[in-house]
Amino acid sequence: MPQPIPRVEPVLAGRDNILWMIATAPDRYAVVDPGEADPVSRFLARSGATLSHLLITHHHGDHIGGVELLRQRHGGQVVGSKADAHRLPPLDQAVEDGSRIPLAEGMIAEVMSVPGHTLGHVAYRVGEALFSGDTLFGFGCGRLFEGTPAQMWHSLCRLRALPDDTRLFAGHEYTLANLDFVIDLDPDQSETRRLRESFIALADAGRLTLPHPLLLEKRHNPFLRADDPALAARLGLSGQSPTQVFAAIRERRNRY
């Protein structure tokens, strides 16, 4: 029996970080990547709730800055990548690819190792919800601070293999900026332009563009289409390997 999509609520922090709160009981939440403590504490106070888990995707400060304070204030198990344990706050559970963390009765977080943005980066899959940290964004991907293009391409291929109706919960709200780049990269995409209009309408209404179905990423995210010969041809990269095409698109994004 597949797990359903859990109830998830966003807490905004920093410039564009989204700290996702996963309901693990009526009065308990797991928080993903608490870069700041106070916005999470305010959310918990409003809901009269405590923390069951603090799930860390990677070691960057805007993803772990609030971990210690939140644990002191609200309790909860700190979960993070074994490979990055030396540069994370003290972990209660050090995880690796394939680890399964019970969050609640019938609710498991499955860990996927997705190196590229950082070497120890992990993603968490809870039912049909994918918490991708800074690996996969709406129509973009994280910068390669530590990994190689080959590692990141492999990681993205693993995420792409998840079911179409998987919901993407990324660590930042970058969708509109990324779609601008996607259309600049490959202007002849009327479907992508229509999609951008629908997300602009959402943003204008004060809503987040996340989560949305992974199917949209498979269709419109160029970083998931580096093995599409038609895209490579339009970019003047025919004959190059998917890793080379991926690296070229990432390079263009860095300069955009």
Ligand SMILES: [Zn+2]
């Ligand atoms: Zn990061």
